[in-house]
Amino acid sequence: MExxxxxxxADAVKILAKAKGNAHVLAGGSxxxxxxxxxxxxxxxxxDIKRIKPMQEIKKTASGFSIGAAVSCATxxxxxxxxxxxxxxxxxxxxxxxxxxQGRCTIAxxxxxxxxxxxxxxxxxxANAVAVVKGPKGTRRVPVEKIxxxxxxxxLKRGEIVESIHLPKRTAKMADAYxxxxxxxxxxxxxxxxxxxxxxxxxxxxxxxxxALGAVAKTAILVPAATKLLKGNKLDEATLDALAAAxxxxxxxxxxxxxxxxxxxxxxxxxxxxxxxxxxxxxGGKV
Amino acid sequence: MSVMVRSKINxxxxxxxxxxxxxxxxxxxxxxxxxxxxxxxxxxxxxxxxIMLDGALVCSCLVLGAEAEGRxxxxxxxxxxxxxxxxxxQQFLQHAxxxxxxxxxxFLIAAKALLDKNPDPSEEQVRYALAGNxxxxxxxxxxxxxxxxxxxxxxxx
Ligand SMILES: Cc1cc2nc3c(=O)[nH]c(=O)nc-3n(C[C@H](O)[C@H](O)[C@H](O)COP(=O)(O)OP(=O)(O)OC[C@H]3O[C@@H](n4cnc5c(N)ncnc54)[C@H](O)[C@@H]3O)c2cc1C
Ligand code: FES
Ligand code: FES
Numbered sequence: 438m439e440x441x442x443x444x445x446x447a448d449a450v451k452i453l454a455k456a457k458g459n460a461h462v463l464a465g466g467s468x469x470x471x472x473x474x475x476x477x478x479x480x481x482x483x484x485d486i487k488r489i490k491p492m493q494e495i496k497k498t499a500s501g502f503s504i505g506a507a508v509s510c511a512t513x514x515x516x517x518x519x520x521x522x523x524x525x526x527x528x529x530x531x532x533x534x535x536x537x538x539q540g541r542c543t544i545a546x547x548x549x550x551x552x553x554x555x556x557x558x559x560x561x562x563x564a565n566a567v568a569v570v571k572g573p574k575g576t577r578r579v580p581v582e583k584i585x586x587x588x589x590x591x592x593l594k595r596g597e598i599v600e601s602i603h604l605p606k607r608t609a610k611m612a613d614a615y616x617x618x619x620x621x622x623x624x625x626x627x628x629x630x631x632x633x634x635x636x637x638x639x640x641x642x643x644x645x646x647x648x649a650l651g652a653v654a655k656t657a658i659l660v661p662a663a664t665k666l667l668k669g670n671k672l673d674e675a676t677l678d679a680l681a682a683a684x685x686x687x688x689x690x691x692x693x694x695x696x697x698x699x700x701x702x703x704x705x706x707x708x709x710x711x712x713x714x715x716x717x718x719x720x721g722g723k724v
Numbered sequence: 725m726s727v728m729v730r731s732k733i734n735x736x737x738x739x740x741x742x743x744x745x746x747x748x749x750x751x752x753x754x755x756x757x758x759x760x761x762x763x764x765x766x767x768x769x770x771x772x773x774x775i776m777l778d779g780a781l782v783c784s785c786l787v788l789g790a791e792a793e794g795r796x797x798x799x800x801x802x803x804x805x806x807x808x809x810x811x812x813x814q815q816f817l818q819h820a821x822x823x824x825x826x827x828x829x830x831f832l833i834a835a836k837a838l839l840d841k842n843p844d845p846s847e848e849q850v851r852y853a854l855a856g857n858x859x860x861x862x863x864x865x866x867x868x869x870x871x872x873x874x875x876x877x878x879x880x881x
Contacts, residue, residue, distance in 0.1 A: 438743075438744050438745040439725065439744055440727060440744035440745075440788060440790040442790075442791070442793075463788075465786075466786050466787065466788070467768055467786055470747070470768075470785075470786045470787075470788070471767045471768060471786065473745065474766050474767055474785075475767065480745075483744070483745075483788070485788075485790075485791060487791070509780065511780060534768065534856065535768075535771065535855050535856020535857075536781050536834065536837065536838075536853055536855075536856055537768070537771055537774055537781050537782055537783045537834065537856040538768055538783070538786075538856065539781075540777070540780035540781045540782040541780070541782050541783075541786060541787070622855075623852060623855035623856075624769070624855050624856065
């Protein structure tokens with residue numbers, strides 16, 4: 438096996454495009470090294486992206502935030518402006534693993550690892566985040582919900598790397614929230630999770646909304662029905678019940694020892710209400 | 725093809741040669757002779773291999789040795805100041821916060837990372853911060869007490 442740590446994205450792309458055999462991008466390694474250890478993959482080449490300076494940066498621009506693909510989740514959690522603008526995304530990222538895992542893991546790695554239960558993916562989808570993908574043919578800007586195609590599978594082509602994740606601009610009266618159900622409070626994988634991102638207008642009326650569920654289908658999923666029913670309404674009891682029903686209807690979960698279909702579906706609705714209330718109050722709405 | 729790695733370990737410039745797919749945990753133990761880092765699981769679950777890497781708490785079993793080039797590393801071997809044990813080490817002894825001891829270096833490093841950031845943590849904060857460290861012997865209670873006592877001792881010093 439060969440290990441390379443280029444300091445430019447363009448070099449990383451070139452190396453990957455030319456590579457023969459199994460080449461893998463290394464960000465925090467908290468999935469990749471586990472899969473190497475357990476024998477699921479045998480890389481011929483590892484391209485470490487952590488020496489690429491721009492990938493280590495969180496930038497606030499006129500169009501929002503840009504989070505470099507190598508920024509650790511611990512660093513995200515320490516970034517006050519980001520936490521203020523995207524509390525839900527940051528709480529999702531900070532739920533990944535222990536403090537030790539936080540020191541290494543990245544949201545881009547969480548996305549590209551493509552687990553149905555990945556914590557940051559629903560939050561990224563709800564946030565309307567865009568992955569900036571660099572490849573041999575140039576740059577593509579891909580909505581995050583188009584990255585994961587199936588468990589462990591992405592739409593990235595040979596030689597393509599996520600360079601950064603872009604979050605849209607925030608104004609007052611916008612907020613997000615993320616909740617997950619796990620049997621243990623720490624060091625566990627979501628049985629159901631949900632992210633809600635709301636924009637409020639005058640008098641607490643919701644003018645825009647995005648809701649995404651995790652761990653209840655082959656990939657994290659956007660719930661368009663939720664957007665439809667939330668828009669133009671306040672978060673009253675009838676709206677909350679309709680939201681819960683829409684989220685339950687969107688679930689196509691697996692049945693396993695961690696949660697039955699019925700349990701996952703039921704909890705999805707309950708968490709939807711709680712996450713919506715949290716996002717709503719964060720955005721300045723009163724209930 | 726082996727890789728030559730130069731890093732600062734507990735303040736000393738150290739060079740070691742390792743394989744490109746070798747973990748930093750193995751490199752520290754087998755190449756640099758630092759056997760304070762332990763392998764419990766090798767998959768990021770137990771924290772016995774905890775180290776500080778450029779100021780971040782990480783599991784060395786999920787880091788490649790080659791990644792350590794030019795980085796600075798702190799392990800349990802660097803915690804004491806000569807014969808003077810670190811307050812955490814003193815309080816672990818005082819509270820009998822270990823039995824077999826295999827988890828102890830990892831707990832000490834993770835607890836130090838917590839206290840460096842938050843000198844006055846609540847019991848709950850200590851338990852959350854140490855959730856990435858497993859102990860099969862003590863039942864955790866003595867460890868949590870030792871960390872709280874060390875925090876108190878360090879605040880007074
Ligand atoms: C003990 C433990 C607990 C965990 N707990 C959780 C949890 O609670 N919730 C959760 O969601 N996950 C959890 N995980 C899984 C893992 O930590 C996360 O998925 C993490 O976000 C992965 O990020 P990384 O940077 O470490 O990825 P890596 O392991 O470096 O990469 C993951 C995959 O993505 C690819 N990749 C990485 N970056 C890029 C990029 N920029 N462009 C293209 N491809 C890329 C890699 O090639 C690899 O296939 C846990 C893992 C461990 C070991
Ligand atoms: S050996 Fe690294 S976490 Fe268990
Ligand atoms: S003292 Fe034995 S595992 Fe902790």
